Amino acid sequence: MLSKRIIPCLDVRDGRLTKGIKFKENIDIGDPVEAARTYYEQGADEIVFYDITASSEGRAIMLDVVKRVAETIFIPFSVGGGIKTLEEMRQVILAGAEKISLNSWAVKNPEIISEGARAFGNQCIVLGMDVREAPVTRQIPSGYEIVINGGRTPTALDALWWAQEGERLGAGEICLNSIDADGTQNGYELTLTEMISTHVGIPVIASGGAGTPDHLLDVLTKGRADAALIASMVHYQRYTISEIKGFLSEHSVKVRGLW
């Protein structure tokens, strides 16, 4: 059977990690390529790079990062943040990324999902969704609303509707980030994750709120997520990916070992 995937997320600005990453050996790493290699060796199943650079110079640097990552690690990885055109997607894919994550731009221009899926295949297109809880209204029947621009701008779009619409348009996967849980380290938003995951036919990566291996266990079982995104719990040497996988494995969640 398919293993549940554990996916570290690295935020990059101008080719450097936005916050240094501290590993057990107490070494600070600012280079995304080094960090990616360390997680690869610890057993990460995939890696997500989120480029928060706005400038075109920054984008060129990111392409170089993608190339260097692709030369040294041999697992799939995705790149998101600010990608708007097919040409930009093509450059990132040719540089070696498997997947492109589309977020705010896809809300404003949904057709980019279909265009990307047609050009590069559905498996290439990850729909990134930032979601927060909202009062249930006729417009937001699920009680969860899509927000964009890093969670600052509400859209009045229902999260469940958008997930299904994204699948219909050709997204191959959904990365579902709860703005409410993000940064709390109190656990993933299980209700939201379970609702989205059981109402779409494509894999769902849960994101936001991971603080302990228990949180991953919950979201991969009760939350029915196919994969779990993690950040600070591994970036600040509280856990290694192998420790997290060991814990999940003890609790009968199938994860990939390192062989």
Added chain:
Amino acid sequence: MIGIVDYKAGNLTSVARALAFLNEPCVVTDDCKILDRASHIIFPGVGAAGTAMANLREKGLDDHLRLWVQNNKPVLGICLGSQVIFDSSEEDDTACLGIVPGVVKRFPPDVRGEDGPLKIPHMGWNSVDFPRRHPVFADISRDAEFYFVHSYYTAPDDESVVAGWTDYGMRFCSAVARGSLVAVQFHLEKSGRPGLTLLTNFCRWRGDYAE
């Protein structure tokens, strides 16, 4: 020199990068003359079967692929490359290369696992049971997993060509070996260490194989 067949089917650079990492010289080309001189052929691919077959025919690569296998040149098909070696594919109802008898089918929509319905595509890491002692599949731990992304699977007429089985709500053929041809549904170039071991095995293989 390893020849990678370029038939405009997705991103071929990841296989070339993995070979570079293993210090195996390679060339990515659609030129049959250059590929004729290669010691080994890798036939990767992501995308749809219909477009892939059209591109292969346009360049005459279809005939050459059959010829290379006939002449015992080691050939490795990956993902879409492991599908179009069969007679036909349900994807776009496509007539394929016919090198291995059998068909390519779509996963049924009602495929179920222990916890309920399974998602299609089959995307992520899964294990492969290698039932045969084949040089390309040697030195792989029983617990090794490989990275898959696909909605169609291969169904050979003759199960004796199956070199790998994988379970996704149903048991399907995830690797094939016949003569100098091996083919894998998973992306060995994105499957970490066991994937690189397999790739190394292929590069060292002379195309001979006895059960």
